[in-house]
Amino acid sequence: MSIQSPDTTVPPEVAASQHIFQIGTGYIASTALYVAARLGVADRLADGPRSVSDLALGAAVNEDALYRVLRTLSSIGVFEETSPRTFSNNPASASLRSDVPGSTRPMVVWMADPFHLRVYADAMHSLVTAQPAAEKTVGMPVFEYFARDRELSEVFNDAMTAFSAFVVPSAIEAYDFSGIGTLVDVAGGHGQVLMAILHKHPQMRGILFDVAHVIEGARPRIEQAGLGARCTTATGDFFKAVPEGGDAYIMKHIIHDWDDDRAAAILQNIKRGMKPGGRVILLETVLAAANQPDFGKLIDLEMLLLPGGRERTADEFRALFARAGFPAVRIIPTRSPLSVIEARTA
Numbered sequence: 001m002s003i004q005s006p007d008t009t010v011p012p013e014v015a016a017s018q019h020i021f022q023i024g025t026g027y028i029a030s031t032a033l034y035v036a037a038r039l040g041v042a043d044r045l046a047d048g049p050r051s052v053s054d055l056a057l058g059a060a061v062n063e064d065a066l067y068r069v070l071r072t073l074s075s076i077g078v079f080e081e082t083s084p085r086t087f088s089n090n091p092a093s094a095s096l097r098s099d100v101p102g103s104t105r106p107m108v109v110w111m112a113d114p115f116h117l118r119v120y121a122d123a124m125h126s127l128v129t130a131q132p133a134a135e136k137t138v139g140m141p142v143f144e145y146f147a148r149d150r151e152l153s154e155v156f157n158d159a160m161t162a163f164s165a166f167v168v169p170s171a172i173e174a175y176d177f178s179g180i181g182t183l184v185d186v187a188g189g190h191g192q193v194l195m196a197i198l199h200k201h202p203q204m205r206g207i208l209f210d211v212a213h214v215i216e217g218a219r220p221r222i223e224q225a226g227l228g229a230r231c232t233t234a235t236g237d238f239f240k241a242v243p244e245g246g247d248a249y250i251m252k253h254i255i256h257d258w259d260d261d262r263a264a265a266i267l268q269n270i271k272r273g274m275k276p277g278g279r280v281i282l283l284e285t286v287l288a289a290a291n292q293p294d295f296g297k298l299i300d301l302e303m304l305l306l307p308g309g310r311e312r313t314a315d316e317f318r319a320l321f322a323r324a325g326f327p328a329v330r331i332i333p334t335r336s337p338l339s340v341i342e343a344r345t346a
Contacts, residue, residue, distance in 0.1 A: 077092055164196075247274070247275055247278055271325050282317075285339070
């Protein structure tokens with residue numbers, strides 16, 4: 001749900017209450033969005049307006065229930081009711097189509113998944129203990145749970161792949177990857193980041209490193225992309241070691257999963273594995289100053305509740321890298337929500 005500024009045409013105390021109620025009911029809007037995304041409503045509207053009876057029949061759901069969901073979403077700017085009980089896409093809902101570049105659908109299906117609602121119901125556990133609520137919810141660290149729940153793991157990896165496709169072009173535009181002989185993508189998921197960079201730089205070789213069940217899903221994608229000859233895969237635990245011999249090591253939205261102790265351990269293992277003169281390249285949120293709107297501040301709570309990590313300010317990134325033996329840090333903003341953060345040993 002988009003958070004609007006309080007309406008200045010009503011008394012300030014009423015506007016303030018409306019603002020709070022809008023935020024407090026956000027889970028209702030996110031659930032409605034999740035339902036529409038799972039049902040593929042935006043895809044069904046790709047060719048123009050359709051009646052809710054037609055949409056409900058195609059999706060095998062109750063017509064009245066679907067109408068009430070779409071009526072709610074159209075009231076907050078997602079979809080448009082063009083005539084009674086007939087809906088069309090608007091720019092917001094069109095981004096949910098699965099066939100458009102930068103589709104938001106995989107991220108919506110992940111971020112509004114019922115799994116999240118269960119974890120967030122245990123949020124107070126994190127406030128009291130400073131430990132991830134997810135561990136209370138599912139009884140184990142969240143990444144261990146993903147390894148056991150293959151369906152949820154697929155939802156997560158599809159979301160990360162889609163988000164990578166959204167942010168990587170901006171990173172390639174903002175940062176010069178030329179001159180890197182071998183690029184190691186640490187915890188690179190299904191390889192979207194690494195493959196995009198390899199396509200841009202045909203002389204570069206890549207190593208995709210992740211846990212075994214993730215790499216299993218990555219190998220077919222690498223072959224389908226025509227990169228099997230230049231991109232190898234490796235499995236392991238980055239808290240123990242990473243592939244050796246890389247000229248550069250890249251991580252997208254990985255360091256934010258971990259607290260400072262564990263993040264530093266990953267970076268120290270990279271330092272041990274890289275060639276002399278190598279570099280670390282992060283694609284991460286750099287938090288804005290106090291009171292400034294920042295999507296990263298919401299994701300910071302996601303890190304608190306799920307893996308136990310955190311988003312960081314520029315100064316916090318510099319301190320983390322210095323601790324791991326990388327005193328030279330450069331931060332390059334991009335047009336996406338993520339910045340490129342480059343660190344070197346000198």
